[in-house]
Amino acid sequence: MLCKSRKESDEIRILRHLNNRMTLTEKDKQHFLNLAKGYEGEVLFDSLTEKLSCECYNLNDLLLQVGGTLFQIDTLIILQGTIYACDVKYHEGDYVYETDKLYKKPRIEVLDPLLQLKRSNSLLRQLLNKLGYHFALESYVVFNNPQFTLYQAPLNKPFIFPTQVNRFLQKLDSTPSKLSSKHKQLADKLVSLHITDSPYRQLPFYEYGKLRKGLTCSKCQSFEFHVKGKNCVCKDCETLEPVVSAVIRSIEEYKLLFPNEKVTTNVIYEWCKMVTKKRIRAILQENFTAAGGHRWSYYE
Incomplete structure (x- = not known):
């Protein structure tokens, strides 16, 4: 059951309009393209998770806070005994994983998604404990772009690759799950705690007189x-x-x-x-x- 849908952020919408009505710097334009591409991948993953037939609560695009620290979760799926948190990455092209670092070929280091996953996993666990919930928690980085390849992919990392996404969801679907009022209360509580105005927005300066x-x-x-x-x-x-x-x-x-x-x-x-x-x-x-x-x- 979908408890929280995903919608395009104001940041993406504003940047799209600005890109059309003024000349963005290369940095701002690349930021816009990265956000838009990431959203595309998240929506693609949503189209698959919404087909889950098992008893579950599906919450998309959560921005939460615990102990004064903000963290984001792309997709949260609540089953009877386990909560699954997914960080969706729509990377495209050839990448290499080497000594706990992620590189885009030939040798461009990009942010290691595991760092963000570990951080959000720890903060989510703290929040759940604070709220009095003690479910098992599993977190994954989901690479769902069919044009993505990771060389030297480690076997012991919580990565789900494009060819594994359907099997991962089939595994969830086949997991026995019977939800109770406790699960519904948790889902409702997390939705109520969602922060709508993200402080992470990065917008260039603009003024009315300079826009087309x-x-x-x-x-x-x-x-x-x-x-x-x-x-x-x-x-x-x-x-x-x-x-x-x-x-x-x-x-x-x-x-x-x-x-x-x-x-x-x-x-x-x-x-x-x-x-x-x-x-x-x-x-x-x-x-x-x-x-x-x-x-x-x-x-x-």
């Missing part, structure tokens, strides 16, 4: 997205979207990028371009709540 304005295609993010009657049409990929939907999507993007700024007709008119002020006002009035006085009205 205009509606963008929902499919390919192109600015070649033009109003034709009641619809917007993308010249690049021919995607068709109602003007109302495109404007609302653009408003939500503005609110994400500038959460402390008021949404007004004039601001959204300048932000969207190519849509008349009259049409913008009508869309705001129909889909958002007006606030403030008549002269200083804005929308929430």
